[in-house]
Amino acid sequence: MPAVAATKGPVLVVGTGLIGTSIALALTRLNVPVWLQDLSPTAQALAADMGAGSIYQGDDTPSLVIVATGPDVTAKVVCDCLDRFPNAIVTDVASVKEAVVAKVEDHPQASRYVGSHPMAGREVAGPAAADADLFQGRPWVCVPTEASSPTAFLAVRELATDVGAIVSQLPAKEHDQAVALVSHVPQLVSSALAARLAQAAPNALSLAGGGLRDTTRIAASDPRLWTAILGQNAKSVASVLGPLVADLNQLLSAFQASEEATVALPPGLLGAINQVMLAGNEGVKRIPGKHGDSPIQLAEVGVLVPDKPGELGRLFAEVGDAGINIEDLRIEHSVGQQVGLVWLSVAPVTAQVLSDFLTNQNWRVVLA
Ligand SMILES: NC(=O)C1=CN([C@@H]2O[C@H](COP(=O)(O)OP(=O)(O)OC[C@H]3O[C@@H](n4cnc5c(N)ncnc54)[C@H](O)[C@@H]3O)[C@@H](O)[C@H]2O)C=CC1
Numbered sequence: 001m002p003a004v005a006a007t008k009g010p011v012l013v014v015g016t017g018l019i020g021t022s023i024a025l026a027l028t029r030l031n032v033p034v035w036l037q038d039l040s041p042t043a044q045a046l047a048a049d050m051g052a053g054s055i056y057q058g059d060d061t062p063s064l065v066i067v068a069t070g071p072d073v074t075a076k077v078v079c080d081c082l083d084r085f086p087n088a089i090v091t092d093v094a095s096v097k098e099a100v101v102a103k104v105e106d107h108p109q110a111s112r113y114v115g116s117h118p119m120a121g122r123e124v125a126g127p128a129a130a131d132a133d134l135f136q137g138r139p140w141v142c143v144p145t146e147a148s149s150p151t152a153f154l155a156v157r158e159l160a161t162d163v164g165a166i167v168s169q170l171p172a173k174e175h176d177q178a179v180a181l182v183s184h185v186p187q188l189v190s191s192a193l194a195a196r197l198a199q200a201a202p203n204a205l206s207l208a209g210g211g212l213r214d215t216t217r218i219a220a221s222d223p224r225l226w227t228a229i230l231g232q233n234a235k236s237v238a239s240v241l242g243p244l245v246a247d248l249n250q251l252l253s254a255f256q257a258s259e260e261a262t263v264a265l266p267p268g269l270l271g272a273i274n275q276v277m278l279a280g281n282e283g284v285k286r287i288p289g290k291h292g293d294s295p296i297q298l299a300e301v302g303v304l305v306p307d308k309p310g311e312l313g314r315l316f317a318e319v320g321d322a323g324i325n326i327e328d329l330r331i332e333h334s335v336g337q338q339v340g341l342v343w344l345s346v347a348p349v350t351a352q353v354l355s356d357f358l359t360n361q362n363w364r365v366v367l368a
């Protein structure tokens, strides 16, 4: 993050929930003056108490307005802000862009608007969950309209860079298609999968491991926000969901054939399973690495860590002593066990060295 912000304040954040307050915290940390406004007096006051800025009193003029309300009201709030602040640049952070841009483009002052979308968030809504580091190293898409001025575009780019994000640019329609694939349909699939668990027997749930946790983490997301997001991106979501459902139906037919078959393995079933597994292997390899750079292959080293205070810290310190960088991390917990399985992702050439080193230090090590 730059030590000196390029963003020229004062900045007005309208909507001091998770995203608005996170941006406000990041800008305040850079000494940019920030004003906060929310329909909810509680959200507004809590954001101010968290150190995100001061409550907007209505008599000063911001240079930049960031609209961070739900996507269903974003276009209207952006247009209101273009009217209220005749010299300010206005951006928004809504997860869907085509519906917002289509409405704002008709505004006579649309040259002062550039849309944006930080690709970072959390399952929890509201200012209490905000984090000044939320956007560090995360993608941030700038979505200029035909009317956007270069000055407005530059201001929004600078905002994204100031909060530590990696900036890119897309037209609204392409943006919406891309996020349908990488964010909106994954949310639906995760929720639909987790919904299967609602009536599951406790015995079955007690067997849950990392696989289920990984695939259902985002099912805890805010239903109100996601209903608005998905409703606004229906066309693009349908274009991803349709082929996915077709693939699942094909798989289902292969499995159902086995229910009716007289032989244990009906022809076609294993081929259909293998095909989806191979296609999945190809797809997952294409997800970019942690800094948005080209996909990197990492090796995982599993370490059994006692469920006691300080043990994780001790493990990390010892990995540091070995001179090895932890690229990523996940933890599997088992019900009723006093240990957790910590999976350390490291450069493949260092995996065996790390495993030997930690074994020598009396850790229980598993190589993936
Ligand atoms: N939650 C996430 O992970 C991400 C959300 N976004 C987008 O950011 C925007 C905000 O999302 P969150 O911060 O998660 O929601 P949130 O629910 O935490 O905050 C939204 C805030 O906007 C306020 N608000 C609603 N209408 C308003 C109005 N007319 N004037 C002033 N305040 C108003 C609400 O009172 C609430 O405090 C949404 O458009 C969402 O699509 C973008 C990236 C990630």
Ligand SMILES: O=C(O)C(=O)Cc1ccc(O)cc1
Residues within 6 Å of the ligand: 094, 095, 118, 119, 120, 121, 122, 182, 183
């Ligand atoms: O995609 C993810 O997993 C996130 O990082 C969270 C997220 C949720 C909603 C968005 O509009 C953008 C990002």
